[in-house]
Amino acid sequence: MKNIENLNHHNVLFYQPQGQEVEIFTSAWQQQLPVLLKGPTGCGKTRFVQHMAEQLGKKLYTVACHDDLSASDLIGRHLIGNGETYWQDGPLTRAVREGAVCYLDEVVEARKDTIVAIHPLTDNRRILPIDRTGEMIEAAPGFMLVISYNPGYQNLLKGLKPSTRQRFVAMSFDYPDPQTEVKIVTQETGCDLELGDGLVTMANHLRQLKDHDLEESVSTRLLIYTAQLVQQGLPLLTACRAALVEPLTDDEDTLNALLKVVEAKFGGLYDQP
Secondary structure (H helix, E strand, O other): OOOEEEEOOOOOOOOOOOOOHHHHHHHHHHOOOOEEEEOOOOOOHHHHHHHHHHHHOOOEEEEEOOOOOOHHHHHEEEEEEOOEEEEEEOHHHHHHHHOOEEEEEOHHHOOHHHHHHHHHHOOOOOEEEEOOOOEEEEOOOOOEEEEEEOHHHOOOOOOOOHHHHOOOEEEEOOOOOHHHHHHHHHHHHOOOHHHHHHHHHHHHHHHOOHHHHOOOOOOHHHHHHHHHHHHOOOOHHHHHHHHHHHHHOOOHHHHHHHHHHHHHHHOOOOOOO
16 A cells, blocks of 8 residues: 555654644544644654654654555555455554554645545544445544645645544644744754754745745755755855755746755855865
8 A cells, every 4th residue: 555654653752842732632632633733844743643652652644645555555455365355454453443643734736525434533422434334433532543644735635524524632833933943954964053044044035935936845854954955065065956945846947946045055065175
């Protein structure tokens, strides 16, 4: 089953809270409420869910949704092996049975039947009907459904219906404020404060171009990638191009414009022959 992974870490990941998201998530879990996370790519939604699952001591099933993802991919299907047919649970079913956290990342990318399949788990019933086996599984204590999507990519064909959104406790995520983002970059990569501050300052300059030239803006994730490459010994301008600028656009003019911003910010720094 593609793009599905089982994450169950033993050491709590670093996560820098930006508001009251930890308290809201914890309260929702205690009250057995599903959670919806909204925010741009690379702003920390997935890291937050991983962190919270660890904090709560819950196993986490993460599903990276895509346009071929069906309800069967989540719930399960009959397979043939050793001359017989047997049922294999999908990640959502396993989470429901085990009382784990199931995280559907970028849920609007999945097929519509996938969204319909999760509805019975998002109200007071907390059940998962499996038509193919006739089972009606009640969610085990501790089960939590979390979904996320990027509102910036919503359109008439790929949006989350109000009737679905209103089944969830929802939180909006965005890129951190500069001071917090510097802390995240330096903590994640071990880079010095000067580099972390410079990358964050430059990112905020580039983010001002988002509505004009870029479909998506510079994410905190890309800043971390850039700092990691620098920490491995790559020249800063080389690292910025590979990890920060090239992932943002395929347009040559826009690429060159972004590189000029980077060179204006970092020219002469770190990049000694």
